[in-house]
Amino acid sequence: MHISDLRHRLRSLGALPVHEDRVLRRWAMAQPQEGGRKQLQHFLPLALRAELPAITDELAGLARLHSEHPGDDGSARLLVALRDGQQVESVLLPPDRPKRRPSQATSGGGLCVSSQVGCAVGCVFCMTGQGGLVRQLGSAEIVAQVVLARTLRPVNKVVFMGMGEPAHNLDAVMEAIQLLGTGGGIGHKNLVFSTVGDPRVFEHLETLGQGEVKPALALSLHSTFARKRAELLPRAPRFDPAGLVEAGERYARASGYPIQFQWTLIEGVNDGDDEIEGIVRLLSGKYALMNMIPYNAVDGLSFRRPSWERAAEIARTLHRRGILTKLRQSAGQDVDAGCGQLRARAQAPTRRIAIAVAQG
Numbered sequence: 001m002h003i004s005d006l007r008h009r010l011r012s013l014g015a016l017p018v019h020e021d022r023v024l025r026r027w028a029m030a031q032p033q034e035g036g037r038k039q040l041q042h043f044l045p046l047a048l049r050a051e052l053p054a055i056t057d058e059l060a061g062l063a064r065l066h067s068e069h070p071g072d073d074g075s076a077r078l079l080v081a082l083r084d085g086q087q088v089e090s091v092l093l094p095p096d097r098p099k100r101r102p103s104q105a106t107s108g109g110g111l112c113v114s115s116q117v118g119c120a121v122g123c124v125f126c127m128t129g130q131g132g133l134v135r136q137l138g139s140a141e142i143v144a145q146v147v148l149a150r151t152l153r154p155v156n157k158v159v160f161m162g163m164g165e166p167a168h169n170l171d172a173v174m175e176a177i178q179l180l181g182t183g184g185g186i187g188h189k190n191l192v193f194s195t196v197g198d199p200r201v202f203e204h205l206e207t208l209g210q211g212e213v214k215p216a217l218a219l220s221l222h223s224t225f226a227r228k229r230a231e232l233l234p235r236a237p238r239f240d241p242a243g244l245v246e247a248g249e250r251y252a253r254a255s256g257y258p259i260q261f262q263w264t265l266i267e268g269v270n271d272g273d274d275e276i277e278g279i280v281r282l283l284s285g286k287y288a289l290m291n292m293i294p295y296n297a298v299d300g301l302s303f304r305r306p307s308w309e310r311a312a313e314i315a316r317t318l319h320r321r322g323i324l325t326k327l328r329q330s331a332g333q334d335v336d337a338g339c340g341q342l343r344a345r346a347q348a349p350t351r352r353i354a355i356a357v358a359q360g
């Protein structure tokens, strides 16, 4: 289900824009439809009131909690059941801790959501990539992951870094972002669109009009060498790393949010001094942040994470050379944190669908 379908249905029941917005806002905020200052019987059209319990039930059925897997770091991986029996993963990220009082957590945390069941990019180190694409998520199914998470914990940031490549489901992801950034109450820079780099994403973001929600952008780089990157991300658009950084820089300057470059650090693959030199060459002077995340081992794949000492040394070197770098643990490492592993354990392999990927 898409949010636009839901809007049409509400309109067919006599809803005006103000009614539509109220129903969608209370859903996105995980609040009951009956609450609030305005009593439903004085506000909503009769036909809509009569249908509202059924609509509420349908929305609740879009994403149900199959299982929750808390990590030691305050994160929790959620295996989410969709209405057709498919499953995706969402991750509750540990709450932010203010720098001045690190012992105090803020009231809300982040959520990493999935945009597809499976993924067509086929990154060689990723469990989700091994199974191919199963199906797209509707925009309402994406928002429903946030609604579900909000029944467990406050959510004030949403990153599109779960299963799937958001660029391959662009319309649905952007529709979800528009609702989350308005009625859903999430600050625009706290909506992070993550992509391997697809020209369609830059074209779309550059044409967003005044009043539309402009998300922050995260770009998966993983190597500064075009050939190696193509081997790691075999079905990503053939964006030269330098071209990708330049496209990101244009959006960062236009949006006012730095680009977050993602780098899965894999031993013997992209943790060498040649890559450090490449990162310094590409990112010096850019409005950007490098997030390095040591690899999480995946069953059946031979890739390994480097030692924490080596990872810390790389981050320190980059910092010393002027590249703002954060070394992060992937949330919930102790609970099969590699993207797609919970789902892979819970489900038998499903059918693959090939989709067209724009070549840059």
Ligand code: SF4
Pocket (backbone or CB within 6 Å): 119, 120, 121, 122, 123, 126, 127, 128, 129, 130, 162, 163, 164, 165, 196, 339
């Ligand atoms: S890392 Fe992301 S883009 Fe690559 S295959 Fe996995 S889900 Fe897809």
